Ligand SMILES: Nc1ncnc2c1ncn2[C@@H]1O[C@H](COP(=O)(O)OP(=O)(O)OP(=O)(O)O)[C@@H](O)[C@H]1O
């Protein structure tokens with residue numbers, strides 16, 4: 179049987195690594211953590227105040243090699259749309275999470291106000307989804323809302339879609355929700 183390549187991406191704090199671990203255990207697959215590959219192989223161009231500035235060309239080459247392994251693979255990271263090619267990828271799970279819940283996660287992580295705002299804005303605008311669609315095409319991309327779900331539920335939904343027991347869905351719109359609640363200022367005013 180052919181080995182699967184499942185990509186799990188999405189903005190910071192949406193639940194990628196937590197879900198990936200559960201899926202890897204359930205399906206006996208191996209996790210390739212894009213950030214770890216970058217750090218472990220000196221594919222970091224420089225450290226900036228906002229995080230790591232990655233050498234995307236080098237990282238793409240490293241990942242292409244890793245993806246040649248004859249194993250079921252789960253490739254995890256928010257950089258996925260910028261460093262992976264669509265060929266050979268079976269499905270791209272873009273995890274989404276309400277900006278109101280993300281705010282709590284970022285507080286726990288002690289992100290600065292600026293970093294938290296930037297990441298919430300990026301989630302509200304759906305940057306990860308847009309970039310994933312651009313790189314992988316709409317046939318391979320599915321969104322999963324982790325808001326109010328347990329990691330086990332999310333893992334189950336992703337597995338079901340990977341195994342084609344559930345359809346690939348997209349269409350999450352935080353912008354409309356935030357606007358309806360009258361919170362545009364809260365998230366977008368500087
Ligand atoms: N349904 C869910 N699926 C996955 N994680 C969840 C879910 N609900 C809550 N969480 C929690 O969300 C938090 C963030 O998860 P995690 O660290 O996996 O995010 P991430 O997307 O890997 O973040 P980063 O990009 O910064 O590595 C964790 O505390 C996790 O337990």
Ligand SMILES: [Mg+2]
Nearest residue numbers: 191194195196
């Ligand atoms: Mg993580």
